[in-house]
Amino acid sequence: MGRGSKIIEEMEYAGGEEADCVITVSEAMRDELYSMGFSPRKIRVCWNGVDPEKYNPARVSEEERLTLRELYGIKNDEKMILFIGRLVGVKGADNLVKSMPMVLEEFPKTKLVILGTGDMAEYIRLLIKSIGLQDEVILREEFVSEDERIRHYAAADLVALPSLYEPFGIVCTEAMAMEKPVVVGARGTSGMREQVIPSGEEQCGIHINPYDPNDIAWGIKEILGREDCGAWMGKNGRRRVLKYFRWDQVAERILQIYQEVLSR
Numbered sequence: 001m002g003r004g005s006k007i008i009e010e011m012e013y014a015g016g017e018e019a020d021c022v023i024t025v026s027e028a029m030r031d032e033l034y035s036m037g038f039s040p041r042k043i044r045v046c047w048n049g050v051d052p053e054k055y056n057p058a059r060v061s062e063e064e065r066l067t068l069r070e071l072y073g074i075k076n077d078e079k080m081i082l083f084i085g086r087l088v089g090v091k092g093a094d095n096l097v098k099s100m101p102m103v104l105e106e107f108p109k110t111k112l113v114i115l116g117t118g119d120m121a122e123y124i125r126l127l128i129k130s131i132g133l134q135d136e137v138i139l140r141e142e143f144v145s146e147d148e149r150i151r152h153y154a155a156a157d158l159v160a161l162p163s164l165y166e167p168f169g170i171v172c173t174e175a176m177a178m179e180k181p182v183v184v185g186a187r188g189t190s191g192m193r194e195q196v197i198p199s200g201e202e203q204c205g206i207h208i209n210p211y212d213p214n215d216i217a218w219g220i221k222e223i224l225g226r227e228d229c230g231a232w233m234g235k236n237g238r239r240r241v242l243k244y245f246r247w248d249q250v251a252e253r254i255l256q257i258y259q260e261v262l263s264r
Contacts, residue, residue: 013036016033016038017038019042020042020261020264021042021043021044021257021260021261022038022042022043022044023044023045023046023254023257024043024044024045024046024167025045025046025047025048025167025168025191026045026047026167026168026190026191026194027045027191027194028167028188028189028190028191028193028194029045029167029168029189029191030043030045031189032189044257044260046250046253046254046257047168047191047194047195047244047245047250047253048168048170048173048245048250049173049245049246049247049249049250050170050173050174050177050241050245050246050247051246051247052177052238052241052242052246054146054150055150055153055174055177055178055241056177056178057153057154057178057179057238059150060150060151060154064151064154065151065154065155066155068151068152068154068155069155072111072113072138073111073138074111074113074155075109077109078109078110078111079107079109079110079111079157079158079224079229080110080111080112080113080155080156080157081103081110081111081112081113081156081157081158081159081160081220082112082113082115082152082153082155082156082158082159082160082175082180083096083112083113083114083115083116083159083160083161084115084116084149084152084153084159084161084171085116085161085163085171086116086117086118087114087116087117087118087119087120087121087124087141088118088119088120089120089164090163090164090165090166091116091118091161091162091163091164092161092162092163092164092185092210092216093114093116093120093124093162094120094123094124094127095162095210095211095212095213095216096112096114096160096162096213096216097112097114097124097127097128097131097133097137098127098131098213098216099162099213099214099216099217099220100112100131100133100136100137100217101131101133102213102214102217102221103217103220103221103224104136106221106224106225107221107224107225110136110224111136111137111138112133112136112137112138112160113138113140113152113156114137114138114139114140115140115142115144115149115152116141116143117141117142117143121139121141124139125139125141149174150174150178153174153175153178153180154178156175156180157180157224157229158180158181158182158183158220158223158224158229158230159171159172159175159180159181159182159183160182160183160216160219160220161175161182161183161184161185161192162183162184162185162208162210162216163184163185163190163192163210164185164187164188164210164211165188165189165190166185166189166190166191166192167189167191168191168192169184169190169191169192169195172184172192172195172196173195173241173245175237176195176196176204176205176234176237176238176240176241176245177237177238177241177245178234178238179231179234179235179237179238180234180237181204181205181206181223181229181230181231181233181234181237182196182204182205182206182237183205183206183208183216183219183220183222183223184196184205184206184207184208185208185209185210186198186207186208186209186210187209187210187211193207195240195245196237197236197240202236202239202240203233203236204233204234204236204237204240205223205233205237206219206220206222206223207219
């Protein structure tokens with residue numbers, strides 16, 4: 001989004017020019033590389049993955065789940081929305097905060113937990129205060145262990161990830177593996193758009209315009225208003241992870257690409 005290192009950008013471009021094959025993590029990134037002038041003949045897509053044994057809701061006890069919710073003062077009759085990610089502009093946490101008044105109008109017993117670190121943390125903290133959401137939005141500016149991150153997924157009712165730009169979005173895959181319905185940014189370059197089926201029998205989440213707080217609120221309310229808060233979507237998400245996003249499948253795909261290039 002124009003904020004990266006110019007030196008790294010030039011190194012990556014030069015590497016892509018010299019390479020016999022470029023492996024990228026999503027069809028969205030493949031299309032972006034096309035637009036930069038790279039030859040379609042050298043680009044191959046290989047999605048990222050997760051370990052579904054580690055990211056498994058069955059491994060988190062009900063006691064652990066409730067303890068984490070209690071940490072944030074979330075009652076049994078309240079819904080927990082979770083955002084996990086870097087607190088930088090492209091991740092859209094500020095627009096998520098701006099969407100909360102509209103969510104709370106219809107679903108007042110809802111709280112948002114924002115977990116992450118980044119240079120937008122102070123701005124998000126001031127935004128929460130200026131809108132008057134100190135009781136409904138909890139900002140935890142901290143990098144936590146993987147085990148604690150998994151407990152956060154288990155404790156949440158839904159995971160909202162309104163990224164403006166996301167080559168793949170592995171937090172989305174983790175949330176799906178943990179059987180959580182997801183609300184994801186699906187404009188522009190978005191690998192999450194490929195992960196999340198937004199309609200039909202295999203639906204596992206909602207696609208939204210991450211630039212528009214109204215649309216983010218709509219997506220969240222779509223899930224909060226459904227039976228069991230979209231728990232069936234979460235189960236679809238884990239099934240999709242097991243089918244397409246396991247690390248052993250990723251490794252097999254990488255080997256296929258290596259073999260293809262070496263056989264030329």
